[in-house]
Amino acid sequence: xxxxxxxxxxxxxxxxxxxxxxxxxxxxxxxxxxxxxxxxxxxxxxxxxxxxxxxxxxxxxxxxxxxxxxxxxxxxxxxxxxxxxxxxxxxxxxxxxxxxxxxxxxxxxxxxxxxxxxxxxxxxxxxxxxxxxxxxxxxxxxxxxxxxxxxxxxxxxxxxxxxxxxxxxxxxxxxxxxxxxxxxxxxxxxxxxxxxxxxxxxxxxxxxxxxxxxxxxxxxxxxxxxxxxxxxxxxxxxxxxxxxxxxxxxxxxxxxxxxxxxxxxxxxxxxxxxxxxxxxxxxxxxxxxxxxxxxxxxxxxxxxxxxxxxxxxxxxxxxxxxxxxxxxxxxxxxxxxxxxx
Amino acid sequence: xxxxxxxxxxxxxxxxxxxxxxxxxxxxxxxxxxxxxxxxxxxxxxxxxxxxxxxxxxxxxxxxxxxxxxxxxxxxxxxxxxxxxxxxxxxxxxxxxxxxxxxxxxxxxxxxxxxxxxxxxxxxxxxxxxxxxxxxxxxxxxxxxxxxxxxxxxxxxxxxxxxxxxxxxxxxxxxxxxxxxxxxxxxxxxxxxxxxxxxxxxxxxxxxxxxxxxxxxxxxxxxxxxxxxxxxxxxxxxxxxxxxxxxxxxxxxxxxxxxxxxxxxxxxxxxxxxxxxxxxxxxxxxxxxxxxxxxxxxxxxxxxxxxx
Numbered sequence: 082x083x084x085x086x087x088x089x090x091x092x093x094x095x096x097x098x099x100x101x102x103x104x105x106x107x108x109x110x111x112x113x114x115x116x117x118x119x120x121x122x123x124x125x126x127x128x129x130x131x132x133x134x135x136x137x138x139x140x141x142x143x144x145x146x147x148x149x150x151x152x153x154x155x156x157x158x159x160x161x162x163x164x165x166x167x168x169x170x171x172x173x174x175x176x177x178x179x180x181x182x183x184x185x186x187x188x189x190x191x192x193x194x195x196x197x198x199x200x201x202x203x204x205x206x207x208x209x210x211x212x213x214x215x216x217x218x219x220x221x222x223x224x225x226x227x228x229x230x231x232x233x234x235x236x237x238x239x240x241x242x243x244x245x246x247x248x249x250x251x252x253x254x255x256x257x258x259x260x261x262x263x264x265x266x267x268x269x270x271x272x273x274x275x276x277x278x279x280x281x282x283x284x285x286x287x288x289x290x291x292x293x294x295x296x297x298x299x300x301x302x303x304x305x306x307x308x309x310x311x312x313x314x315x316x317x318x319x320x321x322x323x324x325x326x327x328x329x330x331x332x333x334x335x336x337x338x339x340x341x342x343x344x345x346x347x348x349x350x351x352x353x354x355x356x357x358x359x360x361x362x363x364x365x366x367x368x369x370x371x372x373x374x375x376x377x378x379x380x381x382x383x384x385x386x387x388x389x390x391x392x393x394x395x396x397x398x399x400x401x402x403x404x405x406x407x408x409x410x411x412x413x414x415x416x417x418x419x420x421x422x
Numbered sequence: 423x424x425x426x427x428x429x430x431x432x433x434x435x436x437x438x439x440x441x442x443x444x445x446x447x448x449x450x451x452x453x454x455x456x457x458x459x460x461x462x463x464x465x466x467x468x469x470x471x472x473x474x475x476x477x478x479x480x481x482x483x484x485x486x487x488x489x490x491x492x493x494x495x496x497x498x499x500x501x502x503x504x505x506x507x508x509x510x511x512x513x514x515x516x517x518x519x520x521x522x523x524x525x526x527x528x529x530x531x532x533x534x535x536x537x538x539x540x541x542x543x544x545x546x547x548x549x550x551x552x553x554x555x556x557x558x559x560x561x562x563x564x565x566x567x568x569x570x571x572x573x574x575x576x577x578x579x580x581x582x583x584x585x586x587x588x589x590x591x592x593x594x595x596x597x598x599x600x601x602x603x604x605x606x607x608x609x610x611x612x613x614x615x616x617x618x619x620x621x622x623x624x625x626x627x628x629x630x631x632x633x634x635x636x637x638x639x640x641x642x643x644x645x646x647x648x649x650x651x652x653x654x655x656x657x658x659x660x661x662x663x664x665x666x667x668x669x670x671x672x673x674x675x676x677x678x679x680x681x682x683x684x685x686x687x688x689x690x691x692x693x694x695x696x697x698x699x700x701x702x703x704x705x706x707x708x709x710x711x712x713x714x715x716x717x718x719x720x721x722x723x724x725x726x727x728x729x730x
Contacts, residue, residue: 159548159550159551160550160551161550161551161572161576161579162551162552162576162579162580162583163576163579165551165553186548187548187550187551187554188548188553188554188557188558189551189553189554189557192553192557193553209528210527210528210548211528212502212503212504212527213503213504213508213509213527213529215503215509215512215528215529215532215533216503216527216528216529216532218532219528219529219531219532220528222532223557233604234502234504234603234604235504235604236504236604239504239505242505242506261603261604261605262601262602262603262648263502263601263602263603263604265548266501266502266546266548266601266602267600267601267602268570268571268598268600268601268722269600269601269641269648271571271716271721271722272571272598272600272640272650272716272721272722272723273640273721273722273723274721275715275719275720275721275722277571279548279550279569279571280550280571304721306634306638306640307634307635307636307638308634310635325634326635327632327633327634327635327641328632328633328634328635328637329611329630329631329632329633329643330611330630330631332611333635336607336610336611336632336643337605337607337632337648338605416604416605419616419617420615421605422604422605422606422616
């Protein structure tokens with residue numbers, strides 16, 4: 082089917098910020114929205130030294146709003162009973178700060194926000210694992226969610242199908258670290274380290290990581306398990322559990338996934354044409370330099386695509402820039418491309 | 423005279439077969455299950471919609487067979503739904519009108535709550551606290567299976583606030599379901615595209631074992647599902663499970679020894695044998711060892727309880 086040339090509603094560019102400098106640079110370089118988290122386990126990037134307290138969050142929101150941009154707060158982990166007050170406080174705090182949306186996954190958090198702050202827009206986090214329109218309808222019916230962030234498991238045709246019957250806007254991942262499992266349904270990290278995204282807001286946590294120079298090469302370990310071993314000429318990567326080289330029967334290979342990043346620049350016209358509302362950039366744990374670079378490229382790409390979708394093609398310099406900040410310096414279309422599955 | 427409050431004896435359940443077994447193997451397995459002391463049997467394909475060992479009508483025939491053998495039958499639904507055809511099959515299962523259903527995705531929760539029938543929440547539904555459980559109980563959930571990464575300590579807190587009339591089920595034996603993906607890891611191993619996988623899952627009745635390059639086995643690939651290589655065995659925790667008023671104990675079918683495991687749990691529940699000794703005998707047969715780390719609030723692959 083030819084791509085229609087009539088410009089549709091522009092895609093919203095949603096960029097990550099792990100601190101105030103990242104938020105500011107995202108806004109300065111063309112993010113329409115920025116998503117942040119608080120400094121505790123209420124969000125899925127609960128890393129030391131990262132995230133916002135009440136003061137920096139207020140400054141960030143003020144900065145973004147002054148330039149007509151929006152700020153979302155991710156409260157997308159699953160509270161265990163003993164920690165409930167932290168999630169409750171985080172929802173209240175987000176509402177008090179005047180954020181533009183809360184991105185949540187747990188039913189008790191969504192329910193609390195919906196009942197106590199009916200004016201606070203809710204997005205279903207990717208951690209909510211809604212991979213089909215009936216699941217989306219559930220969250221819309223009960224909590225009035227206005228948007229859903231789709232897990233990175235659907236092909237482009239499946240995304241289109243979900244969109245046709247979804248009662249709310251869709252946000253999809255465009256670039257960044259690639260979760261290969263359905264988000265919100267992966268316990269690999271806690272199986273090996275005791276800490277998972279759902280419970281603790283971390284995956285393959287740094288405190289469980291060891292780097293060791295050995296006669297066999299540089300070895301990376303997670304919770305004591307050998308994740309990878311590198312020859313001197315191989316670039317070493319962070320030992321994310323699903324991206325190691327393991328042995329299955331007679332083969333040693335990336336049994337689950339290669340160290341690679343998602344990059345969907347070439348899908349922009351299709352995503353825009355089908356009516357996706359927003360593109361999300363992964364990486365709240367990354368540096369302000371990463372945020373600057375990625376925001377710049379995606380702003381330029383979205384604008385070019387919006388101006389003339391039929392003539393749009395990703396510029397080589399955009400791909401080069403994104404390649405530099407990609408895991409393993411390689412990118413993939415991930416599940417959007419059926420053959421990857 | 424003082425009365426001691428005895429916790430009711432938990433019932434044994436057999437979870438759905440998570441692997442791809444042929445029709446003959448499945449039917450033969452369930453014939454033996456019919457004669458076993460499990461009270462509840464979960465039936466259905468939950469991992470991959472391409473697996474068709476039994477058609478939906480055949481599953482229902484099997485359900486009737488087990489029901490007439492005195493089992494409570496629950497139909498389990500697919501965990502990861504992406505295609506319209508999968509939603510249609512899900513709808514049919516939810517509307518079967520005869521057997522109750524275990525929801526393994528929120529789409530199933532939606533269908534079942536709209537019909538106003540009581541249902542079971544599978545371990546893949548993220549219930550990490552009693553508020554979430556309370557909400558879903560309000561929609562008709564009559565039983566929930568605790569997410570496998572939660573600990574006994576967390577369970578105790580949830581049990582203290584558990585909504586009236588809701589049963590708690592714990593995954594006590596089997597390879598732990600850890601993750602689902604769009605990618606089929608079995609097809610990837612065989613270097614086949616997912617759409618032309620040639621049903622290679624049939625080759626490995628307990629999946630493909632993943633080891634580190636030091637030979638430490640830790641995961642098992644089962645199509646789009648990733649499991650633990652270690653077998654969770656909470657038989658030594660039987661007393662604690664009873665004290666926590668767990669209503670149902672789930673044994674997840676493995677290719678070998680499932681009936682023996684069922685017999686051991688049943689004998690321990692009848693007080694005829696010592697759980698630790700029985701667990702020791704089972705663990706000696708496990709090729710990659712046992713684990714109970716999640717139950718103890720630690721890394722899932724650890725075996726924390728002293729078995730010596």
